[in-house]
Amino acid sequence: MHFVVQKHAASHLHYDFRLEMEGVLKSWAVPKGFPTMRGDRRLAVEVEDHPIDYAQFEGTIPAGNYGAGTVMVWDIGSYEVSGGDPPQALKDGKLHLTLRGKKLKGEFALVKISGRGENSWLLIKHRDEYAATEDITKKDKSVVSHKTLEQVEKTSDNFWGSNRKAATKKTAKAKSTRAKSVKKNESTEGDDDAKTKSDDINELLQKGKRAAFPSDIKPMLATLVDKPFDDKNWIYEIKWDGYRVLAYKQKDKLNENESMFHNSII
Numbered sequence: 001m002h003f004v005v006q007k008h009a010a011s012h013l014h015y016d017f018r019l020e021m022e023g024v025l026k027s028w029a030v031p032k033g034f035p036t037m038r039g040d041r042r043l044a045v046e047v048e049d050h051p052i053d054y055a056q057f058e059g060t061i062p063a064g065n066y067g068a069g070t071v072m073v074w075d076i077g078s079y080e081v082s083g084g085d086p087p088q089a090l091k092d093g094k095l096h097l098t099l100r101g102k103k104l105k106g107e108f109a110l111v112k113i114s115g116r117g118e119n120s121w122l123l124i125k126h127r128d129e130y131a132a133t134e135d136i137t138k139k140d141k142s143v144v145s146h147k148t149l150e151q152v153e154k155t156s157d158n159f160w161g162s163n164r165k166a167a168t169k170k171t172a173k174a175k176s177t178r179a180k181s182v183k184k185n186e187s188t189e190g191d192d193d194a195k196t197k198s199d200d201i202n203e204l205l206q207k208g209k210r211a212a213f214p215s216d217i218k219p220m221l222a223t224l225v226d227k228p229f230d231d232k233n234w235i236y237e238i239k240w241d242g243y244r245v246l247a248y249k250q251k252d253k254l255n256e257n258e259s260m261f262h263n264s265i266i
Helices: 054-055 086-092 148-157 167-190 188-208
Strands: 002-008 013-021 024-031 039-049 059-061 068-082 092-100 105-112 120-125 243-245 248-250 253-255 262-265
Touching: 002 054, 002 092, 002 148, 013 039, 013 054, 013 068, 013 086, 024 054, 024 120, 054 068, 068 148, 188 253
Parallel strands: none
Antiparallel strands: 002 013, 002 068, 013 024, 024 039, 039 120, 059 068, 068 092, 092 105, 105 120, 243 262, 248 253
């Protein structure tokens, strides 16, 4: 079975670790970079399954699509799971992996953890003969195209849309032609559209009621509880320690009230 590690410049630069399993790519996002040195461990957030053919994708996910940004195949190879039953190991929340990639080799552990969200795992590099003494993620060229992420962004004609089917160069060219055609048509109607939008805004302003500028809005903060719960009216996301900030702008004046800054570390 195959694995792939893709370097992904989306809203934040991260690595995507994907394992071929049961006809799909089981996937984890690794925000802080892949662990390669002895004893290294990284948070890995389990994300949605991807189709098998995505393993070779290198190019651009257009804006408006899930994971929009540039993708590079940082490493690819085969893997084994100790015990020989990857789906069961995944279900149990602990995979002892042996990777045979072009960059990554040796033993790793992927372990589900509690306390940091339902989809949180730890990716750990074992202390074996293949453990690096230096961070090999600095070897930043693709194993497919031998380009850096920046070079892929500038030169690739490959696109991947939300329908999960990679567009060909011919398709990309057709999309570009259609976009230019739409833009040309829109330009002939621009004056009418601008006037319509202006009329709509004026109408909304006339219907609006005057009120004091808000001064008591506070950011939503995480609340510490004894145990997780399940409720169809709630959704969950990982809580990252840091600061929540609200800024109020009234015309050209920015409100710099210190009460807007709230430490979310608990």
